[in-house]
Structure formats: C-alpha cells, structure tokens
Amino acid sequence: MLIVALLFALSVQTSQDGSVDAVTVEASRKVLQKTLPDQEIIEQLNALHKAEPDRVVCVKKTMGGTIIPKTVCGTLRQWYDQEKARDTANVVAEIMGDPSGSPPTTDPPYELVQMIKKQLKDPEARALAAERARRRIEAKAQAQQP
Numbered sequence: 001m002l003i004v005a006l007l008f009a010l011s012v013q014t015s016q017d018g019s020v021d022a023v024t025v026e027a028s029r030k031v032l033q034k035t036l037p038d039q040e041i042i043e044q045l046n047a048l049h050k051a052e053p054d055r056v057v058c059v060k061k062t063m064g065g066t067i068i069p070k071t072v073c074g075t076l077r078q079w080y081d082q083e084k085a086r087d088t089a090n091v092v093a094e095i096m097g098d099p100s101g102s103p104p105t106t107d108p109p110y111e112l113v114q115m116i117k118k119q120l121k122d123p124e125a126r127a128l129a130a131e132r133a134r135r136r137i138e139a140k141a142q143a144q145q146p
Helices: 002-012 038-051 076-086 088-096 110-121 123-144
Strands: 056-062 069-075
Touching: 038 076, 038 110, 056 110, 069 076, 110 123
Parallel strands: none
Antiparallel strands: 056 069
C-alpha cells in the first residue's frame, strides 16, 4: 500500500514553473557494413579454385560438441571435395550407379563464403587484404618486366 501511495505522489508531482526539460535525440551512428553478394563471392571462389586448386585456406570453426573455435586448414581442392561429399543425394546416386542423379555441386563450402563475408565487414581485415593485393600486383608486374 505504501508503494502505491509513493507512486501516486510521484506521478502527481509537477515542477513549480510547469516547464519540461528538453530531450535530445541523437541519430544512430550505425555504420553499414559493406560486403559482396553471396553469388559474387561464390563465382570468385570458383574462379580461384580453377586457377589455384592447391592454395591453402584456413578457417576458424567450431567442431561438433565444443564452443571453442579451432583453425582448420585445407587446399581449395579439399574444401570443394568436402562440400561435394556433403551432397548426400549425389553420393548415393554415384554409389548406386544411377545416371539420373543430380549433377555434383560445384559451389564452395558455406564456411568459406561466411569467412569472406566476415572479413569484408572488418575494416582492419580489408586494409590488410588491400595491402596484400597491392604487393601481389607489384610482384607480378616486376616479374613480367624484362
């Protein structure tokens, strides 16, 4: 009962001059994170897989039953083979010798796509990638000069 009386007294209380404090509303400073569409990332990974199938790619992922991320490395060929093995309908059709089965998937694993999207959202990772790309382009240009 005392609490109800206290709430009532506070709600009825008004300031002496009837003025209301000004309220300041600030716009949200939310920065849009830029990334590429999934299909564009997939196309670039497919092109890289064709050009350099032995390139090693490392991804931090949590393995089953644990929350601690672990770094998993493999060549692009291995990553694509892993994704092909996930396509169980195609694997079963291949084992059974069924020619009417769906064609095998040629998409990269979702782990690679998600890793790239995460790195594209990180400004520090983008800066490091830009620096690596610049050095790679300069090295390629120097190798082509006589």
